[in-house]
Amino acid sequence: MPTITMINGMERFNAHVWREVSALLQKDGVAVRILRFHDGHVRNHDDALAKAIAEADVVFISLINDREDADWLTAQLKRSGVRTVFAYESMPEVMGLTQVGDYRIDSSKNASMPKPMQAILRLITKGRDEDTLYAYTKLTKAASKLLPLMPAKLKDFRTWLSVNIYWNQPDAVNLSQMIRLILRDCLNVKVSVAPVRTIPQMGCFHPDTTELFADNNEYIRWALKTKRYRRGQPLVALLVFRKHLLQQQTYPNDLIRALESKNLAVLPIFVSGIEAHVALRDWVAKEKVDFVISTMGFSVVGGPAGSTRPGANHDISAEIMSGIDVPYMVAQPLLMQSLSDWKSKGVSPMQSVILYDLPEMDGSISPIVIGAIEDNSIVTIPDRIERVATIAERWVRLRRKPPQERRVAMVLYNYPPGLGRLGTAALLNVPATLHSLLTRLKKENYKVANLPESVAELTKRVSAMEGGQGDHVAFAVAQMREVIPDGLLRRIDNKWGAAPGEIAPKGRDAIRLDGFEMGNVFVGVQPPLGVPGDPMRMLFDHEYAPHHQFLAFYRYLIDVWQADAIVHVGMHGTAEWLPGLQLGLTGDCWPDIVMGDIPQLYLYPLNNPAEANIAKRRGGATVISHLIPPYARAGLYKQLAQLRAEIANNASLETVTGMLPELAPTTGEATPAYMARVTRYLDDLEQRLILDGLHVLGARMSRDRAQALLESTLDVPRSGQPGLMQHILEAGIDTASAPAVRAAFVERVVLGRDALDAFWRNYYGKSAPANLQKIVDHGREILVRLEESGDELDVVVHALNGGYVLPGKGSDPIRAGAAGLPSGRNIHSIDPWRLPSDAAMTRGVQMAEQLIAAHVAENGSMPETVALTLWALDTIKSEGESIGVVLGLIGAEPVRDGQGKIYRFDLIPLNKLGRARVDVVLDISSIFRDNFQMQLDLIDDLVIRAAKNGEPADKNPIAAHVAAMQKQGQTFEAATARLFTQAPGEYGTGVDMVVDESQWDNRADLASIYVQRSGFAYGGKRGGQAAQATYRSLLGTVEHVFQAIDSVEYGLTDMQHYYGHSGAVQLAASFESGKNVSLSYAESFTGKTTITKAKQMVSMEVRTKVLNPRWFEPLLAQGYAGATEIANRFTNVFGWGAVGDSVENWVFDGMAQTFILDEDVQRRFAAANPHAAKAAVQRLLEANGRGMWNCDPAMLAQLQQIYADLEDRIEGVVA
Structure with missing residues (x-):
């Protein structure tokens, strides 16, 4: 009996369809054995699949887009000797496996299609690159007509194309005919083949009819006639996979019914996946829709096929969505995960890219997982379907309400209380921002009552709430029980006792909520998380629940005060950090419980997409970015300025060392050499960048205050070309004079009107280098985008009107330049398949070598183990520099597939590396864990291969350490763990928290807290298992700790996370090893990196900032x-x-x-x-x-x- 082995990605849910196919074939006496497998079997190198390939007469592959999977399949096919392979919708390496008679596909060209077909493609696209993939689907009709006309020499291509035509009409009847066609044309089985029954590639549908509508007009006519839609009724566009509709998956109908139960009409559209942008552009944009929901994930342009080039067409997506101008939400079942796997582990790395990374580049909001795979079917969760419907309902209600009727809650923070932090946020002047927001809302006809005339008056009212004083609401416990289900209250009562509890009681029967009403605006203070003065209760309770006041605050705003929207004013609150799954929250996860379904906006600095992602993915927020404060040069002041003068007047050694205690002469250093070093130090301090105050939302950065930003941004080399400072130095200006020349250049040529060539000739007597004009143009583009950033308040108003917020890449303005601007965007992360970028890898390797050289200079030998702190924040902004440092230390490099995706990190041979490898221990932030699961697995795989590759122990400390730990009784899996952070769904090392609240006795306490909180291993199949003993063993081998500093605004003294992470790693490593462990940093944001010890870095920051x-x-x-x-x-x-x-x-x-x-x-x-x-x-x-x-x-x-x-x-x- 002929055997056909099917290997189909993202198809774990349609067993019922293939049962029907088999029944149709058996009914007609067609003997064939069909063996079905999915991408999970490939990824796990499944023995049954390997056997099925070996026994197959034909192998059929679709939607395989992972290089490791491709390599394994290639090996299995070579072993099998199978002579017929069909491959579709896959990466080039898989498409290249195609073997149908004499027809092959050249994997290096992505396809080899006859010229007449290529000509038809060009006609269909009409010059629009984004329509290229869509055009392939249009070829179905053309191909059907052309097939009989194809010459005999193309018969094998005709077979491949014919099979593809049937495959793209995937109901049971067509699939059974596809099997017949393969049997007839490839295996010479005498069977008849009926013509394909063509089903529209895209169209509209509704569960109340079996009819498929050709377009939106046809559907709307039907909906009006059958009263599924009334003119003026809120209308929600719903996008679903065509295949899921044809194969009778239930979730599209479940969503339609849920939306209709909210009095929302639905425009349900099916597409094969790559036409979503066409449906949105040509259909949805022509209807007056109020909300868009996609159940497909991926990118709007290209869909699953476009996912091989994430972000390549996101500008076009944004243009299309801006034309529709309504919120765009992704609510998707997990097509590659089981229900139990999702509920226990959250969203897997591959699913995370599909559900979060790619749609966020298109401006999506409020991602919801609505189901997963169970018993080979897509099973939806009713409360998740309801959550999607209520989110849509609330956004539509907000959109349609007149501004004067909208009720908006402004949420401020105060954590930890008592330290003067009430109503503050990172890089933002919150009281001034709040005043600007309220003033603007009043101008937009929102009912804002009793608005103080000055910021000072508003500040006084806000700050009066410190310590439970000032304005507040007494929320009756009886009323609270009406809006909070009994089950939730029991979870809280079990942790905190009966309401009102001891946190913020207002008498015996009520809870105090800090805040005050201003007409239809409520200004409230988010309650502190946990018990002030008792952080341990939260840090080590993995079943932690928020206390009564925390949940009551949000339930009061949403259910009692009846807010239409919430605005979180600045970075950041704590609701999105509550316990629950890392990604893909269920109704049992605290962030989902607390935030509910209310539309919420979150003001975030444009340079922190990592934490903004948490606000979006766990908090359901629409992020609106704001500018960071202007930069300024630190200059010299008081004692430092006096020291400069003293040196100029030949100051004594005693005078200088007394004025500059942090820079003592080294042993044997001559006085002139020391004085020169002091001078260089003062030069460095003078030119260092600092922040100039705080940003106020909507405030435009004046041109003169943009000077330092422009100088620093234009200094960064780009596209292989030198930056501004390098040009100046190469022209012969000495290093002492160069900063003044640069300042004059920016002031007169970029900010002013001086001609570039005239300026250059005036200084150098020759024409300006050709690349310099690009630098000037870039600077002027930055100025334009800074001006556009003054529209931040407009964006908030537009979002509260239920409009679409444009996406933007969150980044550091110095690194990214104009690409990181303007603000007022729904910021997103970067393409995880391409981390590290080539440039980041180069810089990372340079830092690794500098670090090794610095360690050797200090200690006389190579470090065996370096511990590194990796944050999502610097990874996104630097495009993976820290990952590059890790690879540089180990001696490894990224390997890319035919689409440019990194699929493996390979060890560089020792003879090419030229030195021993360095073992690494990685302290990763919990946000890195949530954002870059793919990189965790790649690094873990690299460590395992390094441990097994048989190199000498003195050249490979990874293998040596693994062997030593195994001798101590640890398993190989435990001994190869190198990635550590907090338990799943938990955030923060806890060190900064106990320091903040003064709840520690000695450094041993802090080291213990760090290891207990952060000793959970990740990578591969670990998934966050407790591994404190392993972590302690590894920390005992650490000789150096390193972290990159990614931007001006976040230095060692600017935030608590540096000492709470890399500082705590150094402390714990010193305790475990019993030795002094070095701690170094590198500032990499200017394109020039220098390794600096922690003590020196703190001193420099204190001098230049504090x-x-x-x-x-x-x-x-x-x-x-x-x-x-x-x-x-x-x-x-x-x-x-x-x-x-x-x-x-x-x-x-x-x-x-x-x-x-x-x-x-x-x-x-x-x-x-x-x-x-x-x-x-x-x-x-x-x-x-x-x-x-x-x-x-x-x-x-x-x-x-x-x-x-x-x-x-x-x-x-x-x-």
């Missing part, structure tokens, strides 16, 4: 929010003192003298935010009390008195 009037005066001028930023630096510097010895005594001395003991600064600091000023003094006192600072007794007494005075002021004892 103690610098050029940094803190603009913050003080911004009042409340600026004062909070200053106080945050006290905590972050203190954090470095907590985890190690990176903070010298002069740092705390300088901070105390600059902000607390200087009466003028202290007065302004305390007037702006007394809680922040108190927190700053409290950190200094704690630093002294814990022995990290040896404070002068007189100074200590002054600080204690000032602290007492601030306490009295806050408590109202003194004015």
Whole structure:
């Protein structure tokens, strides 16, 4: 009996169709054995599949787009000797397996089609590149007519094409005829073959009729006639896979019924997958739709076929969606995962790309998983279907309500409470932003009552809520029980006791919710997560539930106050970080429970797409990016300026070392050499970039304040061409004069009107290099996009009108330049199949070699193990530099498939590498885990192959360490683990949290907390299993810790995550090894990298930022929010003192003298935010009390008195 082995990607759910095919063939006496497999069998190298290929007469392959899968299939086919292979809809390496008689496909060309067919394709596309794939589907009709006319020499191509035509009409009747055709033409079986029964490639449908409608007009006429649609009724466009409709999957009908139950009419459209953009452009855009839902995932342009080039056509997608101008949502069943696998592990790496990465490039929002595979069928979850329908209903309601009737809640943050952080966010002046937002909404006819005239007045009302004082709502427990299901309340009661609980009771029968109403606007403070002062309760409770106040806050806003939309003001809150699945939340996950289905906007800095992804994927938010503050040069001030003058006047060695304690002479260093080094250090400090205040939403960056950004961005080499500074230096300007020349160039040529060539001739006496005009043009484009960024408030208003928010790549403006602008975009991540990029790989390898060289210079030998911290934030912005460092240390390189996707990391042979490999231990952020699961698996696979490759132990410490750990009783799987972070669905090392709340005794506590929280192994099949013992063993081998600093705005003293990650890794490694472990950083955002020790980096940041009037005066001028930023630096510097010895005594001395003991600064600091000023003094006192600072007794007494005075002021004892 002939055997046909079918291997079909994304088809684990249609066994019922193939049963019907078999029944039709058996009924007619057609003897054939059909063996069916899917992509999962290929990925697992399934023995039954290998046997089926070996026994096959014909192999049929579709939708296989993974190179590892392609390689395995190629090997199996070579072994089998099978002579007939059909391949469709797959990557070039798979298409190249095609073997039908004499017909072959050249995998290097993607296809080999006769010229007449190519001509028809060109006619169909009409010059639109995005329609190329769609044109293939249109060939069905043309091909059917051309087949009889094809010459005999094309008979094998005719067979391949004929089979494809049947395959693309995938009901049971056509598929049975396809099998007959293969038997007849390839195996000489005498069977009849009926003509293909053509089914439209795209059209409309409805569960109440078996009719398929040719287009939107035909469907709308039917819907009006049958009263499925009334003119003026809200209309939702729904896109589904044609194959799923033809094969009678139930989820499209389930969604239609759910939407119709909300009084939403539906325009249901089926497409084969690659015509979605055509349906949207040519049909949906012509109807007055209110919402678009795609159940397909992938990119709008190209669909599954286009996924081999993610993002290639996203500009066209955005243009199409902008024309429709309604929210675009993806709600998809998981086609490659079982129901149980999804509910236990969340969304798999491949599914994540389909559901999140690709659609987000097109501007999708609120992704929902509606089902998965069970018993070879797509099974939907009723509450997920209902969630999709209610999200659509709420967005439509918001869109159709007049502005004066819309109710909008503005959510602010205060975590941890008591430190002056209420109403603050990263890089954003929240009170000023809130005032701008409310003023604009009032102008748009929203009902905004009692809006203070000034930011200061609004700030006063907001800050009055600190410590549970000021405006609040008493939410009755009885009312809360009406809107929160009993099952949820029991989950909370089990953790926190009966409501109202002990967190924020208002008497015995109510809960206090901080906030106040301003007409149809509610300004509320998100409750703190967990128990202030008891972070351990949250850190080590894997069944953690939010307390009553947290859930009550959102349920009050949504169900009682009846908000139509929520705006989260700045980065970031905590709701999206609650426990639950990492991705693909179910109704049991806390973020889904808390946020519900309400439309929400989230204001996020444009340079942080990593955390913005969490807000979108776990919080269901529509992200609107805002600008970061302007950059400025640090310059020299006070003591540093005086030091420059002293050196010019031949200062003594004692004078210089006394004024610059962080830069002592090295042993044997001559005084002139030391003075030259000090001069270079001062030059570096002077030119370092700092932030100039905070951003206010909608504020345009003035041209003069854009100067430093332009200089730094234009310095970055691009497309293999040198940057501005390199051009200046190559022209012969000395390094001391070059910054002034660059500043003049930007000011006069880019910002001004001077002609480029005239300027260059004036300085150099010759024509400007050809590439320099591109640099000027790029600078001017940046200026245009900065001007467009002033439209941020317009975008918020447009989103609240139910409009579409354009997507934009989240990135660092220095690295990305104009490509990272404008703001006011729904920012997204990058293509995970292409990480690291070629440029990032080059830079990463350079950093790896610099790190090795620095370690050898200090220690005299190569490091055996380097621990690295990898964040999603820097990975996205640098396009994978840190991954490049990992590969550089190990001695490996990416390998790409025919579509340019990276499918494996290969070891570089030792003789080519020229040195020993370096073992790595990777502290990955939980957001990296959620965003880059694919990279985790590639690195894990690389480590396993390195452990097995048989190289000498002295050249391969990975293999040596694995062998040693196995001797200690660890399994091979445990010993090869190298990727560690928190348990699935949990976030943060916990170190920064306990430091923030002063809930630790000694450094051993911090090291233990770090390992306990972060000792969960990932990569391959691990999935986050507890592996603290393995992690401790590996940390004991670490000799150096490294992390890249990805941008100006996030340095070591700017945020707590550096000491909470790489600082904690150094601490834990030192405890486990019993040795001093080095910690180094590299600032890579300017294109020039230098390896710098942590202590030196902290000192440089304190000099250029914290103690610098050029940094803190603009913050003080911004009042409340600026004062909070200053106080945050006290905590972050203190954090470095907590985890190690990176903070010298002069740092705390300088901070105390600059902000607390200087009466003028202290007065302004305390007037702006007394809680922040108190927190700053409290950190200094704690630093002294814990022995990290040896404070002068007189100074200590002054600080204690000032602290007492601030306490009295806050408590109202003194004015």
